[in-house]
Amino acid sequence: MTSGDAAVLDDPVGSSLRGRHTGLARRHGRAAAYLPDVATFAAVSPVPEAADWDDLARLLGPGAFADLFSGEGTPPPDWAPVFALEGRQMIRSGTGLLDLSDPARTGVVELGEADVPEMLDLVERTRPGPFLPRTQELGTYLGIRAGGRLVAMAGERLRPPGWAEISAVCTAPEARGQGHAARLLNALTSRILARGERPFLHVAEENTAAIALYGRLGFETRRHVTFRGFRTP
Incomplete structure (x- = not known):
């Protein structure tokens, strides 16, 4: 590269x-x-x-x-x-191990338009970042259910040529500590690589736990950024 x-x-x-x-x-x-x-x-x-x-x-x-x-x-x-x-901004360096096991055993399922109400509810409870009614149209979104309820998800957001951004990584409070985020990240990474693209992501500097997890999964820092918003005159 x-x-x-x-x-x-x-x-x-x-x-x-x-x-x-x-x-x-x-x-x-x-x-x-x-x-x-x-x-x-x-x-x-x-x-x-x-x-x-x-x-x-x-x-x-x-x-x-x-x-x-x-x-x-x-x-x-x-x-x-x-x-x-x-x-x-972090990119996958290629050194992390991928979970290529059967999705039926990992509990990972693909989410679609019918799942949007549940996705919005999970986002409201976990606050992973901006997520709107049609955000799922940006790319593939995967989730994990427990007792029929969506408890974790992650998906693809920005899509520069040759790359796919992993975003909206979130787990409901009652389902944390079970490795859901790692399974979802690995499943998305596998799909992105299979298409001949490379995964990248963005994370807030204060989210040290997420940065550590991404590092264990083979992501390394490419550059430091400042996310900014303004109001037009």
Whole structure:
């Protein structure tokens, strides 16, 4: 894997909206954003000019939330900061062991549109990050059930060329400590590699337990990022 192959990860939202997720995008000029019920993320040119920020403001509307994810461009001064969160981007190095056992034995099942109400309920109880009614359309989502109830899930979100981001990794409080997250991560990693793509993910710097788990499963830090959100003027 050359450094050029990973360059798309410097702008994962823009790369996804221009490629695999173009059908889930809305655009104005050189600005793009996901449809409102799919994801909150928006992107401008990697080296934005004043006109790019004007395009994004017109696309989102006045006083709207602009989730710039890990984009490094600085909006104009009249864009009000909403949040800034330190994090890191991790890619799979290829050294972790994969769980290739029968999904029927691991309890991993594929989730679809009919499962969205349960997925939204699990997200509400665990707060893994933004997840909206159509987020599951971004890629494959897998889950684990206990007593017929969804207790853990993880799925694919951003899709830059050659890569798939693992996201929404969450486990209900009553089901933690049973290895569900590791099983889901391994199952997703296996699927992504089988397609000839590479897995990557993002994690908040304060989530040290998740960073340690990802490290055990073969992920290594590629770069540190700051997740940022603003409100348009």
